[in-house]
Amino acid sequence: MSNREYCPGVCVYVFSLVLSLLPVLEARPSHPVEGQSVTLTCKTQLHEQGPSVKFCFSSNVKFLGSGCRSSPKLQIPAIWKEDPESYWCRTTQQGSKWSLPTNIHVQRIPVSDVSLKTWPAGGWVMEGNKLVLICSVAKGTGKITYIWYRGALGLNLGTKIQRSLTAEFEITGAKASDAEQYYCAADNGYGPVLSELVGVTVRVPVSRPVLTFGNYGTQAVLGGLVELHCEALRGSPPIFYQFYHENVVLGNSSAPSGGGTSFNFSLTVAHSGNFSCEASNGQGAQRSEVMMLNVTGICQVWGLPSENGNSPLTAGVTDWLLGSLGCLGLSTMALIFCYWLRRKMGRPSDDPLRSPPRPVLQESNYLNSPDAEQPQPVYENVTVARGDEVYSLVYHTEQELEPAAAQRLRTHGTNEVSKVSFEIYSKPRKINMADVDYEDAM
Numbered sequence: 001m002s003n004r005e006y007c008p009g010v011c012v013y014v015f016s017l018v019l020s021l022l023p024v025l026e027a028r029p030s031h032p033v034e035g036q037s038v039t040l041t042c043k044t045q046l047h048e049q050g051p052s053v054k055f056c057f058s059s060n061v062k063f064l065g066s067g068c069r070s071s072p073k074l075q076i077p078a079i080w081k082e083d084p085e086s087y088w089c090r091t092t093q094q095g096s097k098w099s100l101p102t103n104i105h106v107q108r109i110p111v112s113d114v115s116l117k118t119w120p121a122g123g124w125v126m127e128g129n130k131l132v133l134i135c136s137v138a139k140g141t142g143k144i145t146y147i148w149y150r151g152a153l154g155l156n157l158g159t160k161i162q163r164s165l166t167a168e169f170e171i172t173g174a175k176a177s178d179a180e181q182y183y184c185a186a187d188n189g190y191g192p193v194l195s196e197l198v199g200v201t202v203r204v205p206v207s208r209p210v211l212t213f214g215n216y217g218t219q220a221v222l223g224g225l226v227e228l229h230c231e232a233l234r235g236s237p238p239i240f241y242q243f244y245h246e247n248v249v250l251g252n253s254s255a256p257s258g259g260g261t262s263f264n265f266s267l268t269v270a271h272s273g274n275f276s277c278e279a280s281n282g283q284g285a286q287r288s289e290v291m292m293l294n295v296t297g298i299c300q301v302w303g304l305p306s307e308n309g310n311s312p313l314t315a316g317v318t319d320w321l322l323g324s325l326g327c328l329g330l331s332t333m334a335l336i337f338c339y340w341l342r343r344k345m346g347r348p349s350d351d352p353l354r355s356p357p358r359p360v361l362q363e364s365n366y367l368n369s370p371d372a373e374q375p376q377p378v379y380e381n382v383t384v385a386r387g388d389e390v391y392s393l394v395y396h397t398e399q400e401l402e403p404a405a406a407q408r409l410r411t412h413g414t415n416e417v418s419k420v421s422f423e424i425y426s427k428p429r430k431i432n433m434a435d436v437d438y439e440d441a442m
Contacts, residue, residue, distance in 0.1 A: 021045060023099040025057075025089040031105045034141030035163070038076045038104060040064075042089035044096075054092040059084040068092055080163075081108045081142050081189075110190035111140030116183055116198045123200045126283060131174045133157075135184035135195065136166040144188045150180055152197070157182075174202050206235030209279040211288040214262070222295055226267045230277035230288065231260025242278045245271065271295055 023044040032038050042055045054068035064087075065074055072089075086101040118125075119132040135146045146167035148157040160167045171178060179202040185192040214227030228250075230241045237258035243250045253261040265271075272295040277288045 022097050023089055023091060025087060025099045025102040027087065027102050027104050031107060032079055034080050034106055034108050035078050038079045040074045040076065040087060040089065040102075042072045042074075042091070042099065044072075044091055052092075056090050056092065058088045058098070059086065079104065079106055081106045108188065108190075109139055109141040111137040111144055111186045111188050111193050113138030114184065114186045114193045114195045116195040118182075118198060118200060123198060125174045125178075125200065125202055127176060127202055127204045128173050131171040131178065131200065133169045133171070133182055133184065134166060135169070135186060137186050137193070138165075140165065140186065140188050142188045144186050145192075147185045147187075147192070149183050149185070152181060154183075176202050176204055178202050202236075203281070203283055204234055204236045205283040206232040206239060206279040206281050206286050208232070208286045209241070209260075209277055209288045211275060211277045211291050213275075213291065213293060222267060222269065224267050226265055226271070226293075228263045228265075228275065228277065229260055230263075230279065232279040232286065235279065235281050236283075237281065239279055239281045244276045244278070246273050247276075250275075267295060269295060 023042050026041045026043065028039050028041070029036070040057055042057065054070060055072045055074075056068040057064040057074045064076075083106065085103045085105070087104065088098045088101055090096050090098045114135065114137050117134045117136070119134060120129075125131045133148055135148065137144065143161055143163050144165075144167075146160045146162070146169075148159075148169040149155060150157050158169050160169070169184075179200055181197045181199050183197050184195045187193065209230050209232040212229045214229060228243050230243065232239055235258065238254055238256045239258055239261075240252065240254050241261050241263075242252045243263045250265070251263045253263055255261045272293060274290045274292050276290045279286050279288075
């Protein structure tokens with residue numbers, strides 16, 4: 001037998017003997033899923049094993065754990081795809097060698113079912129508050145890259161890489177401009193998976209509303225139609241408005257699309273006073289400044305105050321005029337009616353508009369002369385003297401009075417002969433609007 005034929009057999013035997021003396025490292029499971037724990041066991045053929053014998057584990061010439069230990073087992077809590085594939089073990093016994101390498105093949109699960117949620121839930125957030133975008137996956141192992149996007153065009157907001165099924169992106173103070181659509185993507189090496197679009201609404205509290213009186217300003221005519229307009233310049237719709245008169249709710253209205261709204265009502269004497277309005281969109285109510293409205297009577301509008309300075313029209317008369325005449329004929333009839341009331345109530349004696357003209361009395365040599373040149377009596381139109389009696393004022397140019405005329409003057413309370421006499425024009429009667437002298441009133 002040649003040496004060449006004998007050596008291979010001897011070499012194989014010696015190699016087998018050496019291998020039998022080396023420790024063997026086992027990994028369970030040998031094909032773990034990322035994040036799963038793995039147990040390493042170091043097995044040896046040595047017969048002498050005692051407390052002095054230690055077992056050491058290594059990966060890429062790096063000791064695992066806190067060093068060599070008395071237990072032949074070592075547990076890796078979680079193993080990942082990027083961790084080393086090869087592992088060794090040995091004992092501290094003299095002459096001990098390292099085991100042959102054991103490879104661990106880690107499996108990665110691709111991400112799936114990516115979704116985006118918000119906090120507060122539902123995508124509703126108050127202006128100035130924190131908004132959190134939560135991206136999550138139903139499955140996926142290893143380091144996952146999360147990316148958040150804003151708008152359908154995909155403006156990149158931020159990126160995070162972490163080993164978890166969820167990740168958060170925070171907007172510290174939400175603004176009205178942050179009301180948009182958002183989505184996220186997750187990737188652990190097999191390609192990004194996108195979530196669906198999620199809309200975010202930023203609720204803006206209403207600002208303090210402004211109350212106006214339409215075209216009237218703060219002066220309004222009794223019986224007129226008044227428009228109250230209330231508007232909050234800022235605030236997310238819908239906005240609900242309430243109108244107050246002396247802190248009592250007068251009416252309400254809403255603006256589904258935002259902006260302001262109006263409330264109309266017919267003005268009565270009771271509506272004089274303070275008005276305000278309130279705006280609310282569910283995020284707190286705001287009250288406007290108080291505005292004062294002065295209600296003016298019809299006679300005062302035309303510069304015709306009553307004798308005591310107040311309008312002689314009562315609410316009942318005004319309501320009757322409005323109901324009977326309507327807005328179109330109210331102005332003319334009200335003016336006539338005010339003149340009639342003034343005539344009925346009378347004016348002070350020193351009113352120059354009320355003082356009758358004094359004719360120049362001419363002397364005549366003829367008593368009750370029918371001559372055409374003899375001055376004729378001068379009459380002033382119907383005048384209310386007192387009560388409901390209606391008189392005409394007549395001026396005569398005469399030198400003497402007949403007994404009958406003198407007796408008539410005495411009947412009216414005077415004993416002196418005068419050139420001025422009063423004659424009854426008509427008997428006391430109730431005033432009817434049809435009887436008013438329009439030319440005189442105007």
